[in-house]
Amino acid sequence: MKFENIGFIGLGLIGGSVAKSLRRVYPDITIIGYNRNRSVLDEAIADGTVTVAADESLQAFASCDLIFLCVPVVTALHFMDRLSEIRKPGSILTDVGSVKGEIHRYVETHGMSSYFIGGHPMAGSEKTGYAAASDRLVENAWYILTPAENVPAESVEGLKMLLEGIGALPLIMDYREHDKVTAAISHLPHVISASLVNLVHDADGPEEYMRTIAAGGFRDITRISSSSPQMWQEICLSNPDNICDMLDMYITKLLDYRSAIGSADSDKLLRIFTDCKDYRDSFDTRAGSVQREFRIYLDLIDEAGSIATVATILAVNAISIKNVGIVHNREFEQGVLRIVFYEEDSMKKAIGLLGNRGYTIYHD
Numbered sequence: 001m002k003f004e005n006i007g008f009i010g011l012g013l014i015g016g017s018v019a020k021s022l023r024r025v026y027p028d029i030t031i032i033g034y035n036r037n038r039s040v041l042d043e044a045i046a047d048g049t050v051t052v053a054a055d056e057s058l059q060a061f062a063s064c065d066l067i068f069l070c071v072p073v074v075t076a077l078h079f080m081d082r083l084s085e086i087r088k089p090g091s092i093l094t095d096v097g098s099v100k101g102e103i104h105r106y107v108e109t110h111g112m113s114s115y116f117i118g119g120h121p122m123a124g125s126e127k128t129g130y131a132a133a134s135d136r137l138v139e140n141a142w143y144i145l146t147p148a149e150n151v152p153a154e155s156v157e158g159l160k161m162l163l164e165g166i167g168a169l170p171l172i173m174d175y176r177e178h179d180k181v182t183a184a185i186s187h188l189p190h191v192i193s194a195s196l197v198n199l200v201h202d203a204d205g206p207e208e209y210m211r212t213i214a215a216g217g218f219r220d221i222t223r224i225s226s227s228s229p230q231m232w233q234e235i236c237l238s239n240p241d242n243i244c245d246m247l248d249m250y251i252t253k254l255l256d257y258r259s260a261i262g263s264a265d266s267d268k269l270l271r272i273f274t275d276c277k278d279y280r281d282s283f284d285t286r287a288g289s290v291q292r293e294f295r296i297y298l299d300l301i302d303e304a305g306s307i308a309t310v311a312t313i314l315a316v317n318a319i320s321i322k323n324v325g326i327v328h329n330r331e332f333e334q335g336v337l338r339i340v341f342y343e344e345d346s347m348k349k350a351i352g353l354l355g356n357r358g359y360t361i362y363h364d
């Protein structure tokens with residue numbers, strides 16, 4: 001399938017990132033964009049991502065071979081009927097919503113089963129909006145596709161190839177399976193993260209020691225709690241049955257672990273932590289809902305200019321730093337200075353350069 005005209009409704013973090021990625025890889029395609037906030041469209045035209053700004057009538061989408069719906073899940077439903085009337089025969093309609101059941105049920109009951117392919121890029125960030133969009137966000141990330149039942153195989157293959165072109169890793173799945181799987185590995189972790197953060201908030205004393213030294217493992221497993229509250233509210237409302245099923249299983253597990261700790265069952269405790277370590281260590285770090293971070297940790301002597309020295313070594317060798325910071329609580333991390341890079345190659349080069357200068361480096 002050829003995709004010459006591609007439409008985007010919603011140019012926020014995800015829509016903007018997919019559009020920017022397509023523009024980077026396919027410079028000749030026409031991208032038609034519509035966003036509620038006009039300034040975003042102006043920005044996307046100014047930076048060359050969007051070719052044509054559509055107005056509220058959405059008529060500009062009539063020429064599209066493929067339309068991406070990248071607005072919140074509930075809002076996406078409001079566009080479905082209008083797009084179905086306007087769309088070109090043979091074109092594909094896809095979305096990027098984190099929950100697929102609601103939209104697929106709409107598709108089934110409104111005769112859209114021959115051209116809707118649900119989509120869910122398993123990539124994101126705590127930020128929202130076009131300003132946070134990146135032409136690399138979906139690179140090396142699973143991109144789940146949930147084709148409706150009558151979509152021709154060549155349409156699915158066409159979309160799959162387009163996404164592979166921008167570096168994503170498409171994975172075809174039934175939409176019901178998608179909602180069950182993501183309830184376990186994405187939605188439940190957000191609920192757990194929220195409960196942990198709120199628990200520490202409630203349990204902390206007036207000196208706020210917990211808040212002050214919260215770092216390492218606690219920071220890592222609660223990082224996702226900085227995501228958009230509205231989006232997670234919407235996800236819980238859209239996938240309640242699967243999330244509740246997983247929560248019930250989780251509560252049973254917690255009670256089991258509580259009983260092992262309360263009864264000092266040393267064998268069981270060792271088994272719990274050994275099993276989880278073995279399973280966790282077997283995970284593929286190539287892709288996932290959280291993009292892999294290319295980070296290293298260094299031991300650093302606490303003296304004036306020591307961070308600047310490291311930064312200079314990297315800068316004169318043209319290595320860009322994405323993030324740098326002091327690790328205040330190293331209960332779960334080694335090394336005082338954490339440096340995050342944009343790509344693996346930069347990280348490897350930095351390990352070589354700093355290693356040759358005698359720095360002690362820790363990395364995954």
Ligand code: NAD
Nearest residue numbers: 010011012013014035036071072073097098124125128129
């Ligand atoms: P976002 O807030 O960054 O972007 C949403 C965009 O849609 C904004 O530009 C907003 O102006 C626009 N918009 C909202 N209502 C609109 C309307 N009625 N008409 C036109 N434009 C409208 O949000 P996002 O993170 O890009 O999320 C979009 C979708 O992507 C959601 O369905 C979400 O479930 C899904 N998703 C998000 C993530 C993530 O981590 N953020 C990951 C995967 C999938």
